[in-house]
Amino acid sequence: GEEKPVEQSAGSSSAAEISETAPEFTVNKIGVTYVKSPLNVPSIIEKEKGIFTKAFSEYGLPVEYSNLTTGPEQTQALASGDIQFLYAVGATSVILSASNGADVKIISTYSRSPEAFRLFAGKDSTIQTAADLKGKKIAGPKGTILHELLVAYLATAGLTESDIEFVSMGIPDSQAALVGGTVDCALLAGPVAYNMAKDGYRVVTTGKDLVDATIVVATSGAFYEKNPLLVKRFLEAQAEIAQYMKENAEETLEITAGETELSIEAVKEMFPMYDFSTEITEADITSMKKTEQFMKDNGMIENRVDINGLILKID
């Protein structure tokens, strides 16, 4: 389905506001990204239970899932109009694309999970503190929460990125590099991090107190303007998911284990690291501002981004 959003006249979009019964939208389907890693329980539950499908079937709109996992891909797809909601995208990616002129708006928080993001060292590495990292080779994905974690951790010892050798790689590749012994440390998250910890690799630090690891839900400003109803319905559906997770905790874990094919123990151990409440708190905004500052400082963005302006005020 590569239909582009159907541009309609202003008249029809205002009609959507007038008549609640037969609203007309600028889309004929709802594209949602589906990201299950690192451990995105709400996405898994939602898909299993078909909550969005149910919600949007009220408007006769089918829901289409897209497995776009990386942030840049998601923001690109949003810009192309193929996707309406980025359901779980790193705040860093949103800031990056916004800084480069993309029309992207945050509508709610997805999760915060500082502890799920970790810096690993070899099994019998001597690295204990941030100061020990000086001159070491560290692998991880650039421009992500993990990268931010590293820089924040270095800062605790008064170091900067230039004091270490940072190599940019995806998470699975970073893992392989650490296991193969060609790097001293690797920045890992999700099931990979869990496995490595189980295997005895040393956790140098988690993201706790360093980053907030804010994952958000985003849409485009244009889409919201023309279809506020749909965005509102989306938020309601999100609440339903949270509701379900609270009421069926055991089942939630089982479904997650089944979908990710992780052991139930692993899921149980990792689940508490995540805070899935959807409300955008003051702390979230502050952390995003911090992130934005971090990116500016590290030359990853050239234009400042107004975080408050990024967030859609929906009532």
Place this chain on the structure above:
Amino acid sequence: MENLCKSYRVAEKQLKVLDGLTVEFPEQSITVILGRSGCGKTTLLRVLGGFEEYDSGTLLRPPLHKMGMVFQEPRLMPWLTVWKNVIFGLPKAQVDPDRIRELINTVGLVGFENAYPAQLSGGMQQRAALARALAYDPELILMDEPFAALDHFIREAMQDELLRIFSVHKKSIIFVTHSIDEALLLGQKILVLDQGRVEQEFSLESFDYPRDILSPELIDVKKNIIKIITQRSIT
């Protein structure tokens, strides 16, 4: 058919292959081009057939000629059997299996219809190429040493066949050869080519087919030709 042609071509240094040549090929007759190896016979034939550009001069061809050519090499399609090679030039609808079978019989390839060219001897390949040109049934046939690879008897048989075709269907034939005997046997007009020029023309229309090559008149002509060729190559 009348023409006047003149042309030369390049090798490395400019090499005049055809040099101010003026010939006329009468229609419905057998014209034989005779000459030594490398004297430009093939080139002349290729110019006539339109395979080769010429540098200067004019070439007049009567229109509406369906023209066939037998090349000096067999040039069979290696991926087709003898049968398919023979009918190669014919539209599917026009293939008359009986006629083709007869043709294949004439060139002595019965039993080899399904063989591939690589499985034939050199002479057999040349005969298959001959059959292909005849099957195409052209009004004008250009033949470049078609019988060189054939032994005495098959050659005789083929010469007879050619004369038969000629007399029955009154086709125009231009025949290249280096054998003086063959030229005398077949030609109504013989052009002796040397160094890009027509050294001499002989008209043998008065002799009826089949000819006896040992008849005194023809021996006279033969001596004449030999004299011309040897003379030229000495100078």
Place this chain on the structure above:
Amino acid sequence: MENLCKSYRVAEKQLKVLDGLTVEFPEQSITVILGRSGCGKTTLLRVLGGFEEYDSGTLLRPPLHKMGMVFQEPRLMPWLTVWKNVIFGLPKAQVDPDRIRELINTVGLVGFENAYPAQLSGGMQQRAALARALAYDPELILMDEPFAALDHFIREAMQDELLRIFSVHKKSIIFVTHSIDEALLLGQKILVLDQGRVEQEFSLESFDYPRDILSPELIDVKKNIIKIITQRSIT
């Protein structure tokens, strides 16, 4: 050189090309294999040269023979010039430019040393292939209709050249042809091949070179050969 060979090969249906053939090729002499197109001359030569397996029978070859072959087709390397094609068989150190130049002169290709095979006429290509085999200077030369594409005079010159080489260097030559005259001119021993058998052997060692083909004895032999071949093809 003695041998006894017997072999047959497949086409589609089993086709006996050489059928219980028994021949002996004397050393240091010119043996001519004569036969009609498609009778198996090339096949016999290829078996002798070791290019083709034989099915049964034995083939005895004296050891240490440096053997050269002239194929029925020119088979020049299209990416090499005439000169390079001629010296193709020689190690770099053994190339004697004067000798090569002389050879090229003999085959009448002076001025075409730097031409590529595609730029030569059919006969010239064949002559270049001949020069290649001679340049290689083998003790035994197998020649498959080497002069078929040549005109009367060049053919005569080449025949003389061959006889000269033979008498000076006393090489063994096995020569395939379909021309009875050529066989009579060159052969010390003539094998008439038909249907995979040696129909008849003629020994002409008593005739000295150069021979006069019109001498009564040779005309007798010629008539004999013609009779044999025609007889066979009628049955």
Place this chain on the structure above:
Amino acid sequence: MKNFWKAALPIIVIFLLWQVVSDMQIWSSYVLPGPGQVFRSFWAMVKSGVLLLHILVSLWRVLTGFLIAFVLAFLLGILAGVRPASAPYYRHIVEFMRNVPPLSLIALLILWFGIGETSKVIIIVLASFFPMFLNIKKGLASCDIKLLEVGHSLGFNKIQKFCRIMLPHALPDILVGMRVGLGYSWRAIIGAEMIAASRGLGYLILDAQQMSRSDKVIVGIFVIGIVGYLCDCLFSLAIRKALHGGVDNSWS
């Protein structure tokens, strides 16, 4: 039979080595799982039917992409081979595209063609077009002039010359090109299924990497390799049947 052993020998050696290395526990099993573990997850996926689904989805994508690429390469190859004069118009663009990594275009493709099948198929087309194009072009352009002249002498028009002489003559080259192209189609499946796939062998590998399931990654690699190989065999077989020995099979 002897050939079977010859073929089996190196494969057995590789498997044994693998088993030994994984037994030695140099790397833990989630980094380099042993053959046993890989086979178990392979079997689990076979039983549940997901593997077949992944294979079919990818197969469909690969074949679609390959066919489109072939048709394009064939048409452009004909144009280039038969009318070299037209080359200046597209030559530079084709040559330019030949060197551009399809991976770098993913973002643009998503932008223009969305995240549906189109983008995925385009990635595969981009990967397999060029070997086919170059080989077809070479095959047609290197056609023996002598044989073409035969066509001329038989009064063939351009189309007849092309279909009856150039094409059969170029066949071995075209087939080599198609085989290389088919291989590259399979290789491009990861790149293609990076674009929002939820099924397919490429997705299987990418997803397993994210989920740290090395055993599944290896299953995916094996399955792609083997399915691709089988495709290639079928392709060779089909061609051999179609040609029944008319052309030597130097391409197989």
Place this chain on the structure above:
Amino acid sequence: MKNFWKAALPIIVIFLLWQVVSDMQIWSSYVLPGPGQVFRSFWAMVKSGVLLLHILVSLWRVLTGFLIAFVLAFLLGILAGVRPASAPYYRHIVEFMRNVPPLSLIALLILWFGIGETSKVIIIVLASFFPMFLNIKKGLASCDIKLLEVGHSLGFNKIQKFCRIMLPHALPDILVGMRVGLGYSWRAIIGAEMIAASRGLGYLILDAQQMSRSDKVIVGIFVIGIVGYLCDCLFSLAIRKALHGGVDNSWS
């Protein structure tokens, strides 16, 4: 001159279209930056010298990988072309590898060979080996038996036959293979530089993608395409010089 215009025409049209589309502001500059913006960031990179650095680093990697792949393909191609009997030993493994996406092997390569140049070069080798191998094999295997027999008649040994007849005969095929291979080397640069690169054109693109800098991505795409094209031209030229017309240039 006329050819120049023929070549320039479609390129100019593309640029104009691009300018028009980006002027129309259908997509924001984040999605599709205009030619002006792209040129500005290109110029900035040229001036600071980073672009040259990226080019040189990638060039070195591509050439190393290409050369290694060529040597391997040549050796194995000779083996396969000259001694078809040896095929069963490696055939299945080669055919298997031919269909495996190099991208899926990145993790394994990092594990075994680290994140240095080795892994990157291996990715390039994997990408360019197969077209060369198949073309070399085909070229050698399809050698005219008639010409080989000439070699036999001149008492050539196997090596002489190979060097003096088979090799020149297979040259056009080998060259087509090499050109396809060179193209694929360039295309593999993104995959290769996914492995912990900090320089190179592939890194430039990947980094720009991650940083959502579409303008830089486009600069990278153009530079790879053009540098690859130039490489190809140089390669063709070198060959044409080396052969001075002996072989028809159906491969160019």
